[in-house]
Amino acid sequence: MTDLELTHYIQQVSQKYFQRPFKHRANFNRRLKTTGGRYHLEDHHIDINPRFAEDSDKSILLGIVKHELCHYHLHLAGGGYRHRDHDFKQWLAAVGGSRYAPALTVAKKVQWHYQCRRCGQNYARQRRLNTQRYVCGKCGGRLKLL
Ligand SMILES: [Zn+2]
Ligand SMILES: [Zn+2]
Known part of the structure; x- marks a missing residue:
């Protein structure tokens, strides 16, 4: 998946689950280690950890995108966009986003x-x-x- 495809994907998720447009850009950020994504307050872009975008059915990616879009839309709408905010918790539950970055399944070496x-x-x-x-x-x- 390219950055452009990722942006398109987020636009689709945004329309489907939030009925609001995602108007900024998104890109993969390899420097994210354990977090699935990050929303940037300054310029409203979303970073996604590429390691979470590798599952074939996109279920992990979808949870992360929903989570970041809760930050995004609440922040732009002037709502409580932080993790501890009531708005954020409500929105996250409503769209079924991931609460935290899902644990990466570490391939255990067979012994x-x-x-x-x-x-x-x-x-x-x-x-x-x-x-x-x-x-x-x-x-x-x-x-x-x-
Ligand atoms: Zn978050
Ligand atoms: Zn022996």
């Missing part, structure tokens, strides 16, 4: 655990081992998968 049948030494490996070929480094015994 295979083996134990030596003879001496009991434990091994953890990133890859699956062929227990016919690999033997215990300590005693040369056969390994079993745990």
Whole structure:
């Protein structure tokens, strides 16, 4: 997704859920680490963390865009646009936006655990081992998968 496509997407979400136009620009910002997005009070643009835009059904992105649009529209309308404001909480609940940046699912490295049948030494490996070929480094015994 390009910045232009992102802006178009936000325009669509804005019309559909807020019935108000999004008239500013949006762009991906790789420097956002754990936050999904950011609304800028000075020039009204919205930054989106590209890592949250990668899910195929856009459900995470949609939640973030709704959240940022609550800041955006409330701020422009002179309402309570901060997280602690009543207006903000109400609007967010009404459109079903994300309350906080959703946690990025960190791909956990798969570990295979083996134990030596003879001496009991434990091994953890990133890859699956062929227990016919690999033997215990300590005693040369056969390994079993745990
Ligand atoms: Zn926010
Ligand atoms: Zn052993």
